[in-house]
Amino acid sequence: MRFLRLGAPGAEIPAVSDGDGTWDLRPLTADIDGAFLAADGLARAEAAARAGDLPPLDPSGLRVGAPIARPQAVVCIGMNYAAHARESGSEPPGDIVVFYKHPNTVVGPYDDILLPPGSTTTDWEVELAVVIGRRARYLDSPEEALAHVAGFAVANDVSEREYQLQRSLGQWSKGKSFETFNPLGPWLVPAAEVGDGSGLGIRSWVNGEPRQDSSTSDLVFGIADIIYRLSRFMVLEPGDLINTGTPEGVGLSGRFPYLGAGDVVEVTIDGLGEQRSVVRPAP
Known part of the structure; x- marks a missing residue:
């Protein structure tokens, strides 16, 4: 799985993709940040995507941001x-x-x-x-x-x-x-x-x-x-x-x-x- 953030700077949408489809992570988290990662967010998001519990997201035309929110260090x-x-x-x-x-x-x-x-x-x-x-x-x-x-x-x-x-x-x-x-x-x-x-x-x-x-x-x-x-x-x-x-x-x-x-x-x-x-x- 690939985790990414799509959209304009400061308004990126957290997402996950398997290379074929892309899904919106906002039902699970507002962003791919430290709190999400510390709460085993990547594994939970992958499970939710495979189970069909996340809405699809069309990445066409969306800017690709850094894959994590601004780090503290x-x-x-x-x-x-x-x-x-x-x-x-x-x-x-x-x-x-x-x-x-x-x-x-x-x-x-x-x-x-x-x-x-x-x-x-x-x-x-x-x-x-x-x-x-x-x-x-x-x-x-x-x-x-x-x-x-x-x-x-x-x-x-x-x-x-x-x-x-x-x-x-x-x-x-x-x-x-x-x-x-x-x-x-x-x-x-x-x-x-x-x-x-x-x-x-x-x-x-x-x-x-x-x-x-x-x-x-x-x-x-x-x-x-x-x-x-x-x-x-x-x-x-x-x-x-x-x-x-x-x-x-x-x-x-x-x-x-x-x-x-x-x-x-x-x-x-x-x-x-x-x-x-x-x-x-x-x-």
Whole structure:
């Protein structure tokens, strides 16, 4: 099953689809948010859809929003593919590198990416996103971690490298928190259908030209280990979003030009869908 939100920004309709039909989730919940996820909402919604207890919804002509309502936290893991760490000028880290994005960076998978005024170093980063479904606090081991995952989605951790690196004073979030800098979706796929998140092909293109082509099996820290480590110094709440790192092939490598107005960015992960964003100047 695929969970998604359809409609204009701020007025999205929660929905579930099996690829053939789409059903309205509003008899069960006002939105796909932390409270819904914590109450075993994905399993209840799937059961209701299969039982015919939800009204059908025609998605034709409706904008696809981010598959979860605005999260209270967007937690990101940096340099989590060895080859990307090296193309960034660093060796793979011995522990997770953590930074944050403002929650209002999260937009739909086909929404425009708005180029900050004067930016010449805006970059793409396809990432496997994890959505938390159960509170995770001081977990004892990575083996406990996956039980706290609601599902997975595709994310693009868009980054303005000048603000991230030259103007950051050591804090990456300056280059990560511009509006529209976290396209998410199109779907939230339940963890039961994805497993531990390994073995998934992960790719990106700019203007139809290949950029990134890797596998989530190449993560330095796997999903279970990331959640376990995060839980040792922060409490993860239902609905929180975790971006787990990007593979090599970004503009920062020096092998490709950075994004400019009119560029088209496409990203995909096996089984989780595809995004297509057009880069436009911020008004």
